[in-house]
Amino acid sequence: MQAKTILKVATKSIMKARMRSLLTALGIIIGVAAVVVMVAIGDGAQLKVEQQIASLGSNLIIITPGASNTGGVRGGAGTFNRFTMDDVEKLKTESTLAKSISPVISARGQVIGGIGNWFTIIQGVSPDYIDIRSWGLESGEFFTDRDVMARSKVCVIGSEIKKNLFPNDDPIGQQIRIRNVPFKIIGVLKEKGQTAVGTSNDDVILAPSRTVLDRLSGGRFISSIQVSAINNDKITAAIAELKSLMRESHKLFQGEDDDFTIRDQSDLTEAATETSRILTILLASVAGVSLIVGGIGIMNIMLVSVTERTREIGIRLSIGARSSDILIQFLTEAIVLSLSGGIIGVALSFLIAYILNNYTDQSAYIKPQIIMIAFGFAGAIGIFFGFYPARKASALNPIDALRYE
Amino acid sequence: MEIETAAQDLEEDFNREIILENLIIKTVNLSKTYKVGDIDVPALKHVNINVEPGEFVAIMGASGSGKSTLMNLLGCLDMPTAGDYFLDGQNTSKMSKNEYAQIRNQKIGFVFQGFNLLPRTTALENVELPLMYDRSGKTINQEKMAIAALERVGLGDRMHHIPSQLSGGQQQRVALARALVNEPSLILADEPTGNLDSRTSVEVFHLFQQLNDEGITIVMVTHERDFAAFAKRIIEMRDGRVIKDYEIKDRLNAETELQKILSEAIIDD
Numbered sequence: 001m002q003a004k005t006i007l008k009v010a011t012k013s014i015m016k017a018r019m020r021s022l023l024t025a026l027g028i029i030i031g032v033a034a035v036v037v038m039v040a041i042g043d044g045a046q047l048k049v050e051q052q053i054a055s056l057g058s059n060l061i062i063i064t065p066g067a068s069n070t071g072g073v074r075g076g077a078g079t080f081n082r083f084t085m086d087d088v089e090k091l092k093t094e095s096t097l098a099k100s101i102s103p104v105i106s107a108r109g110q111v112i113g114g115i116g117n118w119f120t121i122i123q124g125v126s127p128d129y130i131d132i133r134s135w136g137l138e139s140g141e142f143f144t145d146r147d148v149m150a151r152s153k154v155c156v157i158g159s160e161i162k163k164n165l166f167p168n169d170d171p172i173g174q175q176i177r178i179r180n181v182p183f184k185i186i187g188v189l190k191e192k193g194q195t196a197v198g199t200s201n202d203d204v205i206l207a208p209s210r211t212v213l214d215r216l217s218g219g220r221f222i223s224s225i226q227v228s229a230i231n232n233d234k235i236t237a238a239i240a241e242l243k244s245l246m247r248e249s250h251k252l253f254q255g256e257d258d259d260f261t262i263r264d265q266s267d268l269t270e271a272a273t274e275t276s277r278i279l280t281i282l283l284a285s286v287a288g289v290s291l292i293v294g295g296i297g298i299m300n301i302m303l304v305s306v307t308e309r310t311r312e313i314g315i316r317l318s319i320g321a322r323s324s325d326i327l328i329q330f331l332t333e334a335i336v337l338s339l340s341g342g343i344i345g346v347a348l349s350f351l352i353a354y355i356l357n358n359y360t361d362q363s364a365y366i367k368p369q370i371i372m373i374a375f376g377f378a379g380a381i382g383i384f385f386g387f388y389p390a391r392k393a394s395a396l397n398p399i400d401a402l403r404y405e
Numbered sequence: 406m407e408i409e410t411a412a413q414d415l416e417e418d419f420n421r422e423i424i425l426e427n428l429i430i431k432t433v434n435l436s437k438t439y440k441v442g443d444i445d446v447p448a449l450k451h452v453n454i455n456v457e458p459g460e461f462v463a464i465m466g467a468s469g470s471g472k473s474t475l476m477n478l479l480g481c482l483d484m485p486t487a488g489d490y491f492l493d494g495q496n497t498s499k500m501s502k503n504e505y506a507q508i509r510n511q512k513i514g515f516v517f518q519g520f521n522l523l524p525r526t527t528a529l530e531n532v533e534l535p536l537m538y539d540r541s542g543k544t545i546n547q548e549k550m551a552i553a554a555l556e557r558v559g560l561g562d563r564m565h566h567i568p569s570q571l572s573g574g575q576q577q578r579v580a581l582a583r584a585l586v587n588e589p590s591l592i593l594a595d596e597p598t599g600n601l602d603s604r605t606s607v608e609v610f611h612l613f614q615q616l617n618d619e620g621i622t623i624v625m626v627t628h629e630r631d632f633a634a635f636a637k638r639i640i641e642m643r644d645g646r647v648i649k650d651y652e653i654k655d656r657l658n659a660e661t662e663l664q665k666i667l668s669e670a671i672i673d674d
């Protein structure tokens with residue numbers, strides 16, 4: 001038979017047994033859609049975490065005081081060398097793989113201004129900081145190196161601060177008192193959203209590092225040094241370089257442990273994605289179960305119709321069809337059904353993902369390989385159960401196929 | 406050794422002879438034994454029949470005498486357990502499954518008692534079915550040929566009806582059109598009117614007689630002696646064997662019988 005005839009016979013046959021075809025396709029549709037959506041929800045959650053970590057800034061490397069806690073109990077706070085501006089200067093002048101370097105001096109305190117007061121975090125940073133964190137300004141401008149050297153009392157506020165203290169008017173140019181020290185607001189940061197652990201990135205005030213160090217932290221030390229590598233490929237090399245520079249700066253002997261810890265995004269990502277990975281596995285197993293249930297549904301429908309189909313095969317054989325004609329017809333039918341069911345299932349899952357992404361808090365991200373897996377699996381079930389009984393029947397004598405009950 | 410060769414020679418002579426005989430059907434010790442579990446059920450025992458082209462044979466016999474078994478073998482729907490079946494001079498027992506399919510498609514039109522039409526499929530599509538599996542290349546316009554076959558059995562006005570929308574007689578005529586569409590030289594019918602009332606049966610036999618007059622060989626099974634009288638020859642069977650084989654002397658004409666039935670119906674009214 002010609003391909004055209006085969007396809008015609010198969011589609012006719014599908015259309016003639018509408019209910020059976022619909023139920024079979026439904027099994028595949030539900031199986032595919034369930035798997036794709038479930039996995040998409042898991043992947044969506046994971047993607048969200050990754051995006052949040054990416055929002056920390058590209059190529060970010062964070063150096064914190066104290067050894068990493070791998071070696072058991074370390075000396076408590078105060079027994080290790082704190083970071084000083086000298087460390088920062090050394091890195092700035094000698095590092096070749098760091099694009100931008102900024103100290104971060106954190107202080108907490110009461111802020112008074114605008115319509116009231118607000119308890120928040122004040123961070124002393126260098127002008128490079130917004131580049132390291134790939135942050136942008138909503139309005140105004142960021143302070144300069146000159147402001148840092150002059151210990152100017154200027155600051156840039158996060159969107160959360162603006163919301164709480166200056167809900168109605170423009171904060172630029174206004175005075176606020178941070179721990180009773182007056183600061184002039186020169187800029188407002190773009191909204192950044194939540195951190196990976198759920199706190200707000202925007203509840204923060206940034207001020208020149210030396211200003212904060214002198215005026216607010218009361219001689220406190222630098223809490224961390226944040227660095228962006230010149231590019232993504234150079235992160236490992238940059239970490240090695242920073243490590244040796246820091247060891248030099250802290251005058252550590254050969255063999256002596258580091259008194260600081262260097263982490264990059266991959267370390268942060270790993271920890272944060274762990275939970276979402278568990279979620280993905282959980283959802284995927286639920287999806288797997290629905291795929292199996294869908295498969296059993298398909299199997300049932302196919303087996304129930306086997307008597308009718310065997311008689312049909314008997315009729316076709318008795319008027320001169322070859323076994324191969326029958327096999328090709330049934331295989332084509334099964335493929336057409338599985339394929340259209342699969343396509344509808346994928347379309348449905350895109351629709352559900354769209355609804356989830358746009359009308360709920362849940363985010364769903366459909367990976368192409370999941371589509372392929374779901375499609376392939378549901379298709380295999382559909383084809384197997386459509387084809388296998390036909391294979392058996394087409395091997396019968398025509399008369400035995402006609403008599404089958 | 407010698408005996409074997411002699412036997413082979415004999416067989417070859419025998420085959421040649423059959424070809425020379427110009428028979429459409431020749432069976433040689435055709436036997437069929439069904440296996441039901443461990444029990445052997447011999448349904449057909451050493452049947453030898455010859456049918457010449459243009460004959461119209463009725464097979465008769467009690468229920469279980471092996472009529473259907475024989476028909477299925479003649480129709481290449483089943484395989485014998487022993488013996489040979491020569492169709493048009495070809496020994497079918499040496500054929501492959503695909504050659505069997507080819508024969509069913511090209512040489513034989515089979516009509517079943519239970520019609521065996523595809524459900525939910527129009528008369529036209531049912532009749533087109535054998536043409537779809539026609540590998541001879543003679544099919545040029547399937548639909549045209551199917552319409553012609555349906556018109557031949559008087560169903561030109563029911564082409565787009567599905568089986569459930571047709572009477573039993575009409576369904577059997579669709580089945581007959583399907584059997585005819587590939588222009589076979591042999592029509593086999595196993596109790597073709599078994600599910601029909603007597604008037605419709607006579608109508609079907611009228612069709613058979615017409616086809617036979619056109620030169621098509623017909624072998625059919627029937628239970629009723631009245632209907633067997635429409636044929637030219639009767640083969641009687643019992644317990645899987647042929648017990649009688651004779652020509653019909655006063656053959657009935659289905660058209661005349663039909664006229665009788667019609668006029669009786671008018672008198673009844």
Ligand SMILES: Nc1ncnc2c1ncn2[C@@H]1O[C@H](COP(=O)(O)OP(=O)(O)OP(=O)(O)O)[C@@H](O)[C@H]1O
Binds near residue numbers: 441466468471472474
């Ligand atoms: N598929 C089968 N399996 C086992 N035995 C069978 C099978 N078909 C027929 N038989 C047996 O073979 C014998 C002949 O059956 P067959 O159907 O040929 O009879 P028949 O002459 O056509 O009868 P009827 O007039 O009732 O149709 C019977 O004894 C029957 O039980």
Ligand SMILES: [Mg+2]
Binds near residue numbers: 595
């Ligand atoms: Mg019978």
